[in-house]
Amino acid sequence: MSDIADLYLIDLSLVDKFIKRRNIKKILLQAPDGLKPLLEKIIRHIKTSSPQIEIIVSAEPWYGSCMLSVNEVKILGADGIIHVGHNRYPWLYKDLGIPILYMPAYYLGKPSEELIDRIVETIKYRDIGIVASIQYIPYMNELISSLKLKGYNVYVGNPSNQWMEKGQILGCEYSAALNIQNKVEAFIVVSGGIFHALGLSLILREHKIYGLDPHREEVWEVSIYSDKILKIRYYKLYQLLRKGIRKAALITSPLLGQYRSSIIAYLKDLLEKNNIDYQVFSTTKVDKDRIASIDNAFSPDVFVVTSCPRLPIDDLSEYHKPVITPGELVMLLKKSVDKYIFPW
Secondary structure (H helix, E strand, O other): OOHHHHHEEOOOHHHHHHHHHHOOOEEEEEOOHHHOHHHHHHHHHHHHHOOOOEEEEOOOOOOOHHHOOHHHHHHHOOOEEEEEOOOOOOOOOOOOOOOEEEEOOEEOOOOOHHHHHHHHHHOOOOEEEEEEOHHHHHHHHHHHHHHHHOOOEEEOOOOOOOOOOOOEOEOOEOHHHHOOHHHOOEEEEEOOOOHHHHHHHHHOOOOEEEEEEOOOOEEEEOHHHHHHHHHHHHHHHHHHHHHOOOEEEEEEOOOHHHOOHHHHHHHHHHHHHOOOEEEEEEOOOOOHHHHHHHHHHHOOOEEEEOOOOOHHHHHOOOOOOOEEOHHHHHHHHOOOOOOOOOOO
16 A cells, blocks of 8 residues: 555545445546555455445546546446545536545645744735645644634635535635635645645735645745746737737537536637637647647637636647637737736
8 A cells, every 4th residue: 555545534434335325336436646546445445345346447637526527437337436536526517427426535644833933934924814725624724723823813715616615726716715815915825736826826916825735844935936927828918919819729628527618608709709710629638739739620820728727827838829718818809918817
């Protein structure tokens, strides 16, 4: 068993209840790559408690529960899914047609005294908001107690969606922070790496945003990263404003949580009003190879990724033609680039 599996808490009793209640015969296990070692623990548990169950492990990366695929389930013939590491995606409006157990994996570490001292040295604001990705919600709650003892006024917001926990954010959903922005001067984003903190920093430009990585026990100001990102984004936008747009490729996804039909309809209407030719393309994976394939087929002036707003920013910013978010397209076509729009 990997040491990683010992760092996270999962409730295996939920597995037994799910299998019994749903009368599962063949189950599909899903987890992000970093949490896949947890699947070995779940497999051993199922083989012990329900040895008749056929188990299939998905090797897909599963960056979020927005990636659920109808085709994978139908082809494999699974009659149940255990999705580890995420709760239900807030904009998953269509039913996959199969029972799903969303099984968060909670990090068991606790903030050290050294980390608390580092926060006190770094963050001088007294009124602060705290948010976290799902794995670090218990860690966040421990951190709140420690910071209150140090004299901070700590606020935790409720997300706008019932499927998310108090204080929880996603890379594309920050309502838990937005709902308390008028009460605080700064935010701490508790998450591994910079991904979630960067997203919040792109939205709340008037606040100080600090990232906190529980594994490295580091805290840092995010603006040094978000300022660089925004310079890149605005360079691409002004490039398009100067050259103009004749043809646009709208990229969507057949994955249920990433097929945002209302946004596609809105953008199509906006493009038509601006006399811009467009074509909608569907792909489960949006990378440089897929962008190049679309470029070869349609030769658009701009690619608009409607499936995930983080892909143009984090993965595709270096493509030789502009790859942008829906919000950025709205900024362009409405010629309103003063306020950056994210996420969309």
